[in-house]
Amino acid sequence: MSQQRRGASSFPFASLAEDLSTTVHGEVRFDPGSRSAYSTDSSNYRQVPIGVVVPRTPEAAAEAVAVCRRHDVPVLSRGGGTSLAGQCCNVGTVIDWSKYCTRVDSVDADAATAIVEPGIKLDALSRHLARYGLMVGPKPSTHVSCTIGGMIGNNSCGSTAQAYGKMVDAVRRLEILTYDGTRMWVGCSDDAEVERIAAGSDRAAQIYDGLRSIVDRHRDDIRSRYPHIPRRVSGYNLDSLLPENGFHLAKALVGSESTLVTVLRAEIDLVKVPAATSLTVLGFDDVIAAADAVPAVLSHHPAALEAIDHRLVSLEHSQRLAERALRDLPEGSGWLMVQMNGDDQRDADRKAKILAQELQSCASAHSFIVDDAQHMKQLWAAREAGLGATAFPPDGPETHEGWEDAAVPPERLGDYLRDFRALLDRYDYGSSSLYGHFGQGCVHTRIPFDLRTAAGIDTYHRFTVDAARLVTRYGGSLSGEHGDGQSRAELLPIMFGDNVVHAFEETKALFDPGDKMNPGKIVRPHRNIDNLRLGTDYLPLEPKTAFAYPDVAHRFSNAANRCVGVGKCRSEKSGVMCPSYRATREEEHSTRGRSRLLFEMLQGDVITDGWRSTAVRDALDLCLACKGCLSDCPVNVDMATYKAEFLHHHYRHRLRPMAHYSMGWLPLLARLASTMPGPVNAVAHARGTSTMLKRLGGIDERRALPEFASARFTDSPQACPARSAATRGTVVLWPDTFTNNFDPDIAHDAVEVLEAAGFDVEVPQRAACCGLTWISTGQLGVAKRVLRRTLRMLRPALRAGTPIVVLEPSCAAVFKSDAPNLLYGDQDAHRLAAQTYTIGEVLQRKAADWQPPRHPASAMAQPHCHQHAVLHYAHEKQLLEKAGISVEVLDAGCCGLAGNFGFEKGHYDVSVACAEDQLLPAIRQADPETVLIADGFSCRTQIRELTTHSQPRHTVQLLAAALRASEQARAAGATGGATR
Known part of the structure; x- marks a missing residue:
């Protein structure tokens, strides 16, 4: 039975929610917050679902489909929700596989196969397979968050597809469920097996016989209109049903975007982890010259062949994304990254050197070779950061998907790019970066489409039609990686012709005659200008805010719309973002989910109570305000700041949670406690009074209250150090609340170290604070007053350019980041940001020649x-x-x-x-x-x-x-x- 159902009682689909709750083993959510979190993916589109089901098993998912069938409601399977073409948002019931259906049923190491549930993330599966020396071949750039089910639905690829092919090449068998309840395993079938199944009288017979008929009638068109290139992802894989391809129904369903069946389990082929790899980076005059060199590189049989251009590199440098990795790029304005695999490192390096020598000779390429694993990882991270780097360029308008992954024959790539760049110029989209999987002719780009005005949207539509015609002339595919979804589906007749598109319609009708599986995608699609997340009716609230948001044109709506949906916040390893998601595996506890709720809050048609929204409050409640997203998110979403802003408005003129008073006003309480720390500690830690204080203060009873130091640092003689014969000038040691009141020994040690390094140390003698605790609890009016008082106190040091050394990182981060945002335009706040140093930073930058004693x-x-x-x-x-x-x-x-x-x-x-x-x-x-x-x-x-x-x-x-x-x-x- 369902363990969770929210917000269904007054909803028009209350009976559906009730039925799902009593039938499905999982979580059923029909509340505004959940519906908002799943309203979009990584695309331009927004369709608010009826509700969300999070099944605990594939069998529970099958029950959910059965309930939706009884209520005549559409269904959509969703994995990581990172699709760029709009295929992961729809108005039906969303089935989210990624929380519970993550099991590996079996691994056959000898056969190099595995049977898995569709919700398992690629990186998680890779870690599981590492013990066998195996991995999944395709590896999209979203590997930290994309799921196997999503990769099957989308026919995902990635850089490794150069060696291992697309997801269609990895699928052996699928356990599928049709909307009408037919459940079966499908795979490759010879003529005899197809004949045997088709001769039956059940639904499987109808499907097999119907598919055989479709292919028989359209086989000539399928053979002639399907481009024979490595990266054809558009359309249904009807070519997998041709006699010469073994009537492989599982492969035919790969890339069908949840429009035909629900995938319950998958058996996939695995590949060996390469014994050794080497990376050659080749520099060319521009990215088109790099594309011209692709055929020469392909003759060396690379395992990966990727490209980046000068525009992408400049954007990553300006935003400090993968900056260290890009520092050593060879001379040029367009680069190819070529990975060579080998039996050992010597073999891989030998192949890389031969490649570099030949390309230097035949294509005048500059080169360097990398075989250090960490450096290679950084360079691949730079390539994978492309979407984030190009989404919000600081020197131009925001960019969008819509024509970001077309593919052509690799040998024609240079000429295609010349024509494509001319097309971009003709539509005044010329600032777009060009990069991607050049070894397979797939080009990535985000284009500055205007999707907010009628004229801009019309121009976008005309551009996509012309772009489709261009790529078709080159024998290419509208999509080489991201699928059709809504972005490209209406353009499929240009690529395939009417007959093949009619075959798609017949296939859809065979599997899903009522059009309940992800309707409006691939077959009988919505136009690519429908359901836009922005569009001409985009009119968000523009509330007055406490923070200034200078990086998003001073508009909170821009901040709420900043997330591009790539799902890095749904990573389970590496980095800081997003700790609450890692603990709960809940979409609305990811940075992306919270961004979606804030967007819907400002839209006002799903979440209708604005700053007073309990849905947004609940989603933000488990945000740790860790700021991990500020650095780890590809587009630097700053959810800690957004949370503080929301709490500021949500509780304005209202009673707050008690923890906001006990923890938010900690600096003041600490000052009071410093007058008699012994008695305060005794009371705070006595069994009875401790429990009472925690209850009154909204503090969890399992927590130990911090113990105040017997003497604050600022009350000690060392807080007034004598002037020394310092050679490096003066620094101000900031007595933050935590160091001063709880760990004063750290401040004493800091004075000792700074003086040993040749600094005079000054310590403010008046009580002051950075305002951190008020900021984190959303008491921004108080925080501003506290910060202004601090600026007045530090004014002489700020005007003199004196370094301010802060020992507590969270307080230093307030000075560096929050203060200039909260007090935007106050020059002293900006001076404080520039003059704030950690202990390591001040010693390394202001006393670089100082050698601390060695103490191994x-x-x-x-x-x-x-x-x-x-x-x-x-x-x-x-x-x-x-x-x-x-x-x-x-x-x-x-x-x-x-x-x-x-x-x-x-x-x-x-x-x-x-x-x-x-x-x-x-x-x-x-x-x-x-x-x-x-x-x-x-x-x-x-x-x-x-x-x-x-x-x-x-x-x-x-x-x-x-x-x-x-x-x-x-x-x-x-x-x-x-x-x-």
Whole structure:
């Protein structure tokens, strides 16, 4: 039975929701928030579904389809929801496979096959298969989030398709379900088997006989109108049913975009993980010259052959995406990235060198060869970041899908690009970047279509018609990777002709006569200018906001619409984004899902209560405000800021949750506690009073309240250090609330280190705060007042250009990021952002020649999320390595405490789940002698509370320990000398 059903009682489809809830083993959601989260994918289109079903098993999904059939409601299967052509949004019932239907039923290592459920993500399956030395051949750039079911529905490809083909080439068998309830396994069938099945009297016989008839009548057109190129993804794979192709029904259904059947399970072919790879990067005068060289490169049988152009590279540099990877590109304005596989590294490198020498000779290409795994990973990441880099170019209008993956014969690619670029110029779309899978003739681009005005939309439509005619003249495919969906389906007659399109219609009618499977896509499609997410009726609310949003033209609606849907926030490993999604696997707890709800809130027709929306509040409730999305999201969605903005308005002139008072006003409470920390700690930690205080403060009872230090740093003599004979000038050491009140030893160590490095250290003597706790709880009016007071206090230092050293990463991130956004236009706020340094940054940039004493040790560092997103840990790592400390920087995601988040009632389980995802296992597996570094107060608190680790330490504590060890060694040496 359903474990969750929300918002169905007053909904027009309440009976459907009720029936699904009582029948389906899974979660049933018909509330505005869930419907909003699934209203679009990664395309230009928006269709709000009736409801969402999250089945726990494929059998539960089959039950959901049966219920929808009884209610005559359309269904749509959805995997990662990253489709770029609109095939993953529709008005029916969405079945989301990606939360529970993620099992690997079996792996046959000898046969190199696996049977899997459709919701398993590609990267998750790859990790499972690694033990066998196997992997799935196709690897789209969205491999962190795309699912096997989605890849089958879309016929996905990726860079590895050069060696291993499309998803159609990996599918052996499919377990399918038709809308009318027919369930069966399908695969390759010889003539005898087809005859046997077709001779029956059941629904399977009808399907097989009907398909055989369709192919018999249209076989000449199928053979002549299907382009014989590596990247034909458009249309149904009726060519897989031709006699010469073995009547492979499973392959015929690949790429059908949930319009024919529901896939319940898949048996797929696997390939061996390459023993060794080498990457050659070739530089050309421009990307068209690179395309001209493709045939010469293909003669070397590369495993991958990708291209990037100068426009993409400049955008990635300007947005600091994959910047380090692109720094070493060879001379040129267009580049080919060529991967060669080998039996061993020597073999792969030999192939790469032969390729580079030949291309230098025949095509005047510049080159360099990379065989370092990490460098290769960075370069591939740069190529995969293309969509994010080109979506919102800082020097031009936003760009869109719509003609982003056409493919032509690789040997004709250069000429096609010349004509395509002329077409772009004719429509004044000339600033578009051109890149993609050039080895298979597939070109990616995002184009600055105007999709908000009638004239712009008409121009977009005329362009796509002309582009379809152009690619057809070259013997190409409208889609070489992303499918037809709604973007290209109405253009299919241009490519295939009326007869083949009629065959598509017959196929659709055979499987789905009532048109209930993802209607309006591929067959009898909506026009590509219908259902636009923007369109001429796009008129979002433009509310007055507390933050300025300078990067999105000062409009909150632009921020809410910034997400392009690629789903990187749905990753299960690597990076920080998005910890709550990793804990819950809920779409509305991903950065993308929350963006969709904010978009719908401003639209006002699904979520109708604006800032007062409980649906948006609930979706944001589990946002940790970690800021991971600010750096990890390809388009830098900043959900922490959006959450603070929403909370500011949602609770304006209303009673807030108690945690907003207890945790939000922590700086003030800490000042009061500093007058008598001993009694305060005793009361706060006594069994009875502690429980009462937590209940009153909205704090989870399983949390330990932080213990105030016996003396604040600012109350100590060291907070007023004497002037020294400093050679490097003055720095201001900022006494943040957390360091000052809970970990003052860190501040004492910082003074010691800064003075040893030759700085005079000043410490503000008046109580001050960055406003972090008020920002994170959405009390932005108070935060502004606090920040303005801070700016007045720091004014002399700011005007003098004095560095402000901040030890707590979250507070430094406020100064660097939040303050200039919240106080936009205040020049002191912008000065503060420019003059804020971490301890590592100030020592590396202002005292680069200072050599800390060597104190060899092994350490493991857990960067604070805000450190990862805004500040980075590179300077600290370099500094510690100067001191002889070997540092492994963990890629373990968020610790889960995240300031007030982990303390608040209702968040404890998610907080712990975030920590248990990767951080705590890494700590438990570490050598007991390894020093654990955590610069963030939240990180140290979470680690101390959830592990037996003795004491996580701040970076500056290790440097101070090195200084003291050096002094002790020097003193011991001096004493020993005197004795002798």
